[in-house]
Amino acid sequence: MRRRTKINIKPKHVFITCIVLCICLILFSFRYREKLDPVKEAVGSVITPMQKGINSIGTYISDKLDNFRSINELLDENAKLKEQVNILSYENKLLTQDKYELDGLRKLYELDQKYIDYPKVAARVISKDTNNWYNVFTIDKGSRDGLAKNMNVLAGNGLVGIITEVHYNYSVVRSIIDDNSHVSGMFIKTDDTCIVQGDLQLIDEGKILATFINKDAAIKDGYEVVTSYDSSNFLQGILIGYISDIKLDANNMTKTAYLTPVVDFERLEEVLIITELKEPLMDEPPVE
Template structure:
């Protein structure tokens, strides 16, 4: 008995299916302008995927480039900042050198103004802790020829006296200290007075003078005040300052007032120290006088 080959789908249906597929493919070909069905499918599947992959690739590339650019900028910024720091330091040093040169020029002028006296330069190494240099320490001492009562100069004139000496240091009490009294005189008339230290007055940039004779000598604001010839500790003729105010006292016998000092006592860095005291100079003059007398005899 023969068994017939039976197909699940009759041949006529296969023919219909193939015909439909052909029609669809022809339609696709028409729609895609002859690009073919595979290209049509690719346009809707592979191409968008390629675009996405290309976009992601460009984004990652841009990100990498931006990161490298950022790193380069950071390195450049660090290099520039380093150069700025170096230039700032160099500029600071130049300004310090300029200020120091200016101070040394002033000190040189002061040295020339008192060229008749033996002097030694010194740096201030310590202050008494106040805003004013009323008591300070310098870096030269007895090993350099400095002794107690040596006169100290700075700026344009007198600073004070050496009060204590070690081998390599000395303490200076300035004329603005409350305990300081200086025998002074008016340069134009030689009238004597007393200049007293007063730290409270220094807040106004002034020193007080008193016991100036109320005589016929006309003394005005702006007159120069120097150390007097009768002082037992200060060398004669050291510039103290200018008269800024003068008044007749109530006793009508004396005058008093204020002086603008020649030295800025808020910032003293270098000083000149006269290595011979007033006593040394007086004794030296006496010895010369005695020697001349002996020669004459």
């Protein structure tokens, strides 16, 4: 078998040949320009529509790529904005919570100043009964904090209730709106007494009862009721609420009125406990 002869052409010869050919074509086009016009027109009539089609396709693809790029940029920006919104929302919740806590502490401070003569301990409400009202609830302070049964509990502008159970690190409070609550009250302006009686049905209207008011008591709507001096467990002078709708009872001996508490028993978060117990009445001093 005969082997093919390998033709070896140097690149520079190919380059020179291409240059010469291009020069010849240029000279030829100048020399016979008029004769080549029909050919140019024929070629142009074929190529021009193709160029327009190619240009329109290229423009369409370029526009779509630009739109796709813009969509991706918007999605990235939207994701960043959502993250910023989440961060700002979280920070706003923290600020709102801090504000509520600050407001609560400010109210406790004002209440503390109102009854400054009594030693007090602050506590947080940690649980309550299943109804809508804080008639019986638990606080996060107990015997290790110096609390004892029958200590008075305050919030808002006055009396909440009394401690009924004390454990090592928590205590149970019964408020004045509970059905089992009876507090000896007194009208500041007249010194007439009454019994403030809890009523869980009536508290839905924002009221409880003030009963056993002397029929001759010169009281009016809006008068303040505080804890009485003759109460066995409640310290004297703690604001309970304001009376309204005074009516003479059927026995013509006593009056009954509604009492609007000064404490919001739908919302209780922090309370103050007076750590001083009322001294019981005794005929003789205890033997030591």
